[in-house]
Amino acid sequence: MRHHRSGEQSVANGSSGSPVEQPAPGRRATLLTRKRPPVAKASMNTSTSSQPSVSSSCQSRRSGSPVFWGATSEAPLYAGPLGEAVGVVPAGAVLLEASRYRDVFGGWWISTRCDDGTLGWIAYSQATEAPAADDAAAASSWCRVYDTRATPAAASDSEDTLSLRAALPNTEMSWRCVLPAISCAEVSRTAAAHFLFRDAELYAHYWAAVHPREKTARDWNFEYQRAVEQCWLAAGVFRSDASISATTLPARPEAVPHVPLDTLIAAFRSEAERTVVQIWKEAITPPPCRQVAAHPRFPDQVYFHGGMLLRRCVDTPDGVLGGDEMAMKCGRAIYRNLEILAHVAPRHALHVPLHAYCTFGGFSFLCSAIPPYGTANLVAADRSTVVAMEGNGAVSAGTSMAPPPRSGFVSDLLQGLGRALRFQGGDVPLEWRVYAGCDRRLYLSQAHRLLPPVLPPHRADLCVSVSSLPTKPLDRQAGTSAASCLYASLLCDCVRPEVFFTWPRPWLPNECVCTPERLAKRASDAHACKSEALASQSCAVGAWIKSEGITRVAGTLGFQFPVVAPLLSVESCTICGGEIDANELRFVVCTNPLQCCHICMHCYTRLVFEHPGREGACADPLDQCCPAAVRCGAGCRKAGSFLLVPTLTDLLHANGLSLRYLPYVLHRLPQTTRSAVEHWCHVELVARTAKHLLQRDLRTATTSVEARSVCAAFFTALLQPAGATSDRFWRTRLGPALQSRFAGVCEPFRLSVQSLRLVAERVASLAGVTFSESCLSSLALLSASANSAASHHGTDCETGASRRDAGSPMNATATDTGGAFIEIEQIAPQTRVFPAPRMAPPSLSPETTSDVGAEGKSETIASVRGLVERLLLFWVGYTPEGANDAQQPFYLDESFLHSSLWRLG
Known part of the structure; x- marks a missing residue:
């Protein structure tokens, strides 16, 4: 249903709006709240600027160069790019352009x-759905009816500025941009040029040269692989007969005492940190x-160190990845x-060695165990990628990495893995390789790329607002520079695992990484490229995210749809006593770390929308609290700092969306409930950006004292509700960084002062900072004092400015009130490590066999026996140099096979 806004009356009558008013140079930009019923307005908000200020010269050119658009037919008006329709523009209406944006x-x-x-906002085109000339129908709803940009007032603009501002929006998009391609040779050159992708070389160096000399170093890889196999044994993968107990199995060679998998993973995490x-x-x-040895x-x-390889995710701005930020993204994607x-x-x-991804002091590290293989143990690889790497000098002189002819057994293993991963035809990414380990295990290597990209690729040069042109070149992104940047972008901007494993059709593993023959065909045959793009599952995912994916999350957050994912438990509401179903959102109202007191969304909406207002002031719905709902004896949160369950991040990820789409979710929130839920989107946007800025600041600290000082100064500027320091931080650092990191943030928004505690908790959890409870409690006092000041001075509910100082360029700069009370208890590493894998019987088929009845049991036994027989035959024909029988998988031990596995037959 489309809703009209009170501010759309002039649109309906066909009149144009007033010229764009730019903020004065020294003024803190604010977002004017949409006109809603008084119950939805906030009485005191801290405004943030997500756009850099526009210079005065630009203001004069903009005011003297208006552009008008006429509606040739009835068209919807949207809350933002890819947002919800909030009104209808009748045919014949004329609108004044304020800015342009390309999503x-x-x-x-x-x-x-x-x-x-x-x-x-009006939608000028839907370029990706109907590229090139096919989008004429989409653009026919609007035509430019008046343009004076090519006047002497704008003559001083550069050619680039004129091309962006004066020209009609270019709705053409080449099929080669929708479905980009990179050659295998370019992929290999990227891998050879950066240490993050050089697995085999680094493993070989440390296993052969360093690991033997480290007598005290643990062999994390052997312990991990053996612990995983023990889980197989406990799960009955190699023992389908329940009468065979673990105590009757023959003794297996043990190089180290058996360590349960969970204990081992915890120890690996601790050592990495x-x-x-x-x-x-x-x-x-x-x-x-x-103490920690560095690579020469x-x-x-x-x-x-300690039997562990650690790679810092860094790169120079002119490096192969284009900077530290992209290197950190690549490290997260690889992990x-x-x-x-x-x-x-x-x-x-x-097999894959145990990995962890650890962030501390502003830097991220990819940590891994060291598997026992070298570059000479290559048994399966795409020949074109190997030749390209050799030509790049990635291996030492005189050493050839060319693989021997691939055995049928290894091909079957890769094909089975490809089918299990739902790749078409059982194919796998071309870069993947298989090495034979000295412990008689086959290891996957160069498996950095797995999840398919979302197409068309996300390009920073497209996601710009023409109203404020960048003052410096944009970061290198997909399609704008070297092929290595394209590969890094395809690696990072990919589908979520939740979509990957539930998509109804199989994927192409090498949709954008092509052999030379396929690359030449795409370049010469535009029709073939168009056909591939139309059939691409990655393009279909992009279209699904644009429509249904964003709508599903926005509808769930806006109380319109039930919670389908993630799975939630049934709770009891501490206000009404009713049951909160598993498909309903719930809200934590207490400050207890256990998050034990929940209220349902019906009680939350009544609390927010039915609050009483004070005479002469606009009541803030997020300032409400309900102490009676707290049953645990802990403190009570205000509505602006209620914790959303599930978290917004979990809600996005469980529904297949990455956080990059959060601004579009914000634009698509239902207008009826937007004022009650939008602050969670604002908090997440601010927190994610603040974490990035804090990590950048922490890189300058060299001691724990300096790190605490950096954090204290940062959080003081972030959490202070008013003052020159806070104003400068939000206007010059946080706002521009937020706009550059999140495509879709096209105008400043206002963050409620009641959400300061929520911002502090969210940034702290992302950055590994622990605040004292007194620090968090003091934020409630700050918000209360801000409310009192606003009420005393008669703050306007829409602008947040004093009526006395309305229109003054100094009204955004308040007197410092002493700042937030910041007390940091701890700064700890943030670490992700492999969880214990869910065990299932190994099989060469994509479907796992069910152990139901005698027939299912027989098929499982036959599958296990066939796999082990082929493994034995492979290792009989291929024995790697330096093989260690004591570390081989226990199921290859002859006594175990005779007394256990064969007995099952």
């Missing part, structure tokens, strides 16, 4: 200023005095893909 999918949006001061902290402490220590070729990027493979690959006798 991540290539569609153009034009904004106009409504009577209530907010921006309304301790080592990362030590590396941070030794940043200014001379190399000879350091990568002295500040690659480390070895996530390997985590998925650690669950699936062992069922197909293919």
Whole structure:
């Protein structure tokens, strides 16, 4: 249902809005709240600027160069790019353009200023759904009726500025941009040029040269692989007969005592965190005095300690990845893909070493155990990628990495893994390789790319607002520079695992990574490229996210749809005593770390929308609280700091959306409930951006005292509700960073002062900072004092400015009130480590066999026996140099096979 806004009356009558009013140079930009019933207005808000201020010269050109658009037919008016329709523009209406914006999918949006001061948006095109000439129908609803931009007032603009501002939005999008391609050789050159992708070389160096000399170093890889196999044994994968107990099995060679998998993973996490902290402490220590040894070729990027390989996710701005931020994204993507493979690959006798991803002191590290193989143990690889890497000098002189002819057994293993991962035809990414380990295990390597990309690729040069042109070149992104940046973008901007495993059709593993023959065909045959794009599942996912995916999350957050994912438990509401069903949102109202007191969304909406207002002031719905709902004896939260369950991040991820789409979810929130739920989107946007800025600041700290000082100064500026320091921070740092990190944030928004505690808790959880409870409690006092000041001075409910100072350029700069009370108890590493894999019987078929009845049991036994027989035959024909029988899988031990597995037959 489309809703009219009070500010759209002039649109309905066909009149144009007033010219765009730019803020004065020294004024803190604010977002004017949409006109809603008084119950939905906030009485005191802290405004944030998500756009850099526009210069005065630009203001004069903009005011002297208006552009008008006429509706040739009835068209909807949207709350934002890819947002909810909030009104209808009748045919013949004329709108004044305020700004232009191109979303991540290539569609153009034009904004106009409504009577209530907010921006309304019209969709000029849907370029990705109907590229090139096919989008004429989509653009026919609007035509430019008046344009004076090419006047002497705008003559001083550069050619680039004129091309962006004066030209019609270019709705054409080449099929080669929708479905980009990179050659295998370029992929290999990228892998050879950056240490994050050089698995085999680093493993070989440390296993052969360093690991044998470290007598005290643990063999994490052997312990992990053996612990996983013990889980198989306990799950009955190799013992389908319940009469065979673990005590009757023959003794297996044990190099170390058996360690339960969960205990081992916890120990690996602890060791990784301790080592990362030590590396941070030794940043200014001379190399000879350091405890953590650095790689001779990568002295500040690659480390070895305690049997663990650690790679710092960094890159220079002119490096192969384009900077530290993209390197950190690549590190997270590599870890996530390997985590998925650690669950699936062992069922197909293919192994992945234990990994962790640890962030501390502003840097992220990819930590891994060291598997026992070298570059000479390559048994399966795509020949074109190997030749390209050799030509790049990635291997030492005189050493050939060319693989021997691939055995049928290894091909079957990869094909089975590909089918289990739902790849078409059982194919796998071309970069993947298989190495034979000295422990008689087959290891996957170069498995950095797994999840398919979302197409068309997200390009930073498309997601710009023409009203404020960038003053410096945009970061290198997909399609704008080197092929290595395209590969990194395809690696990071991919579908969520929740979509990958539930999508109804199989995927192409090499949709954008092509052989030379396929690349040449795409370049010469535009029709073939168009056909591939139309059939692409990655393009279909992009269209699904744009429509249904964003709508599903926005509808769930806006109380319109039930919670389908993630799974929730049934709780009791502490206000009405009713039952909160598993498909309903719930809200934590207490400050107890156990988050034990919940209220239902019906009680929450009554609390927010039916609050009493004070005479002469606008009541803030987020200032409400309900102490009677807290049954545990802890403190009571205000409505603006209620914890949403599930969290917004969990809600997005469980429904297949990445956080990059959060601004579009915000635009698509239902207007009827937007004022009650939008602050959670604002908090998440601010928190994610603040974490990034805090990590950047922490990189300058070299001691724990400096780190605490950096955090204290940062959070003081972030959490202070008013004052020059806070104003400067939000206007010059947080606002521009938020706009650059989140495509879709097209105008400033206002963050309620009642959500300061929620912001503090969210940033702290993302950055590994622990605040004292007195620090968090003091934020409620800050919000209360801000409310009192607003009431005393008669603050306007829409602008947040004093009536006395309305219109003054100094009204955003308040007197410092002493700032927030910041007390930091701890700064700890943030670590993700492989969870214990869910065990299932290994099988060469994509379906796992069910152990139901005698027939199912027989099929399972036959599958296990066939796999083990082929493994034995493979290792009889291929024995790697330096093989260690004591570390081989226990199911390859001859006595175990005779007394256990064969007995099952």
